[in-house]
Amino acid sequence: MKNFKLPKIGLRNLKTALAVSLCMFIFEFFHRQDSFYACIAAVVCMKDTVSNSFTMGxxxxxGTFLGGLIGLFVIFASIQIPFLYNITPITTGLGIIFSIYICTLLNKPGSVIICCIVFISIMVNHPSGPGSYIYAVTRCMDTTVGIVVAVVINKFIHPPKEKHKK
Structure with a gap:
């Protein structure tokens, strides 16, 4: 126990906290109630280099936009063909196949997971009606706020040194 030292709080830790707080302030300023997705995006996108933050963002x-679009498409199809509401687990599974396939076609393997997560969140939380469209659009906007905040903070507040590939 004598040699035990607590690690110091690092700069990325502080910048992540600042990004989350700023997202929350932005949402309060615009009288938006739920900054959850923006805060998640800020945490996920705060990386060890600005270029890694940008790539993650x-x-x-x-992935968020693709998942949102695919979710909107499936919701629209379900409105046109009401039978699809009765088999939401099957349409969701098919939507996952389609989501992964589209990301693969576009050569965006780094977008697959979030694309599927956004699609699932639409299908599970808002499987019908106009609320699903609003949810998909606001989900994309909220994520964009978090990404921009994280990248800007990482770039302009004591930016980390870029790592050079050997």
Missing amino acids: KNRLI
């Missing part, structure tokens, strides 16, 4: 944004 780009992948997350692409």
Whole structure:
């Protein structure tokens, strides 16, 4: 126990906290109630280099938009063909196949996980009606806020040194 030292709080830790707090302030300023997805995006996108933050943000944004679009498409199809509401687990499974396939076609493997998560969140939380459209759009906007906040903070507040590939 004599040699035990607590590690110091690092700069990325502090910048992540700042990014989350700033997301929450932005949402309060615009009288938006739920900053949850923006805060998650800020945490996920705060990386060890600015380029890694940007790459993560780009992948997350692409995946979020694709998952949102696919979710909107499936919701629209379910409205047109009401029988699909009765088999939501099957349409969700098919939507996952389609989500992974689209990301693969677009050569965006880094976007697959978030694409599937966004699609699932739409299908589970808002499987019908106009609320699902609003949810998908706001989910994309909220994620964008978190990504932008994290990348800007990482770039302009004591930016980390870029790692050079050997």
